[in-house]
Amino acid sequence: MTRRVLVVRLDGTGDVLLAGPAVRAVAAAPDTEVSLLCGPAGEAAGRLLPGVRHVLGWASPWVVAPAPPVTRAGVDDVVAMLAGHAFDEAVVLTSFHQSPLPTALVLRLAGVPRITGASVDHAGTLLDVRLRPGAGPGDDLPEDLPEPERALAIAAAAGYLLPFDDDGRLAVHPPPPVTALLGPVADEPYVVLHPGATVAARQWPVEHHRAAAALLERDGIPVVVTGSRDERALTATVAGGRSVDLGGRTDLAHLAGVLAGASAVVAGNTGAAHLAAAVGTPVVSLFSPVVPALKWRPYKVAQVLLGDQDAPCRDTRARDCPVPGHPCLRGVPPEEVVAALRRLTAARPEPGPELVQKGLP
Known part of the structure; x- marks a missing residue:
């Protein structure tokens, strides 16, 4: 049975491209179909990433600038959209200054049963796999990492590793003639x-x-x-x-x-x-x-x-x-x-x- 995994990077073009190696790590798992949830400005980049089957766009009020208002109707819409895909798992990719917890709450409401993310804050039942960013005792995600390597570390915590023949560089599908x-x-x-x-x-x-x-x-x-x-x-x-x-x-x-x-x-x-x-x-x-x-x-x-x-x-x-x-x-x-x-x-x-x-x- 195909496992449906959602990779989340609620940002624009550059950050979505930097998430590419982590996306490939997830997509390399057997019988896995990867969807990408990103900001509207990142959708075109998401469609260029090897390993992505579906691209979903969402203007998240805690990432997109200028931020759209938070409304009950807006949250209900994105929860319904995500629930309709019946994802088995989500891997939430964030930069050092972002929290995965608001996104994890939405994913929980959408019925996603397993969620991985990196959070400095106590996550309670919002995350099933939590990395602790920092350099102190008990911390397991160094903050002095390039963004692609941070994303790969989060994917690895969820159990997804790049194949040995993947060098971890950024990559896109072959471009059209110009x-x-x-x-x-x-x-x-x-x-x-x-x-x-x-x-x-x-x-x-x-x-x-x-x-x-x-x-x-x-x-x-x-x-x-x-x-x-x-x-x-x-x-x-x-x-x-x-x-x-x-x-x-x-x-x-x-x-x-x-x-x-x-x-x-x-x-x-x-x-x-x-x-x-x-x-x-x-x-x-x-x-x-x-x-x-x-x-x-x-x-x-x-x-x-x-x-x-x-x-x-x-x-x-x-x-x-x-x-x-x-x-x-x-x-x-x-x-x-x-x-x-x-x-x-x-x-x-x-x-x-x-x-x-x-x-x-």
Whole structure:
């Protein structure tokens, strides 16, 4: 009999992609069918993950921003939806600052008989398998783990391990052809600039992006600028009439194809960086330290990480930069990004992180 397991990651694109190795661990179990429950912004990423049979979306009031109101009708709807799938088990994946307990309560109301999660708080009967995050006596989940490894640890506590032939890297299904989108640069060694981010605190200034594109084009390196439909004005500004502007012209699957064909990608700590890692393309990561790089930097892919990781905004999880002038990223000049690109594209190195912090050797 097929066992129906629900993997929960109530977030958007980047976090769902980072959950991919844990999803594969669950899906590798014999006679197991995996469904993924994620936030609306993560559904497209969920459909790209190997091992996922069904993707369910839910705007959870304790994860999605801006948060929708909590209503009896809304809770009843999601409980009924989950109950209709008759899941045998749920594995709730969370970051260090999230609690699985509200989600576990909803899952219990939906009749899920076995639930695993990581909680610093007493879980009572909400969790059948509980990991205790921290570094103290009795704690069994270290907090200094990259997000994919934290998710794998939660899956392992539920009894799900990656097969020996799975290297644990991020992965997506093979992307569709993108030659028509790329036009004349399809057969050239192009670089992708992805200037947007879901929150302003993680964006490198638009004028820096535009200057970097101009420097690359001047040196004969084709540039492709990517972004969502809402970012078309931003991508047009960066492209400056010289570069290929794909703003609003790719869904997530086609964006994966564009990134897969690139020599390297420049992106902030946002979903595009994780998508690049999932297709094995080196990343120049303009990483704002509002969240820890240890946890959310591009995973197991060749990279250069730029930005002052000791800036005053460190670990604030701020959506808008709390420091005047946005110095952690504004202080990274376009020339430094171009130099990092040259290092990455000179010889596609074996995947492995290289950390370059502004102001340090």
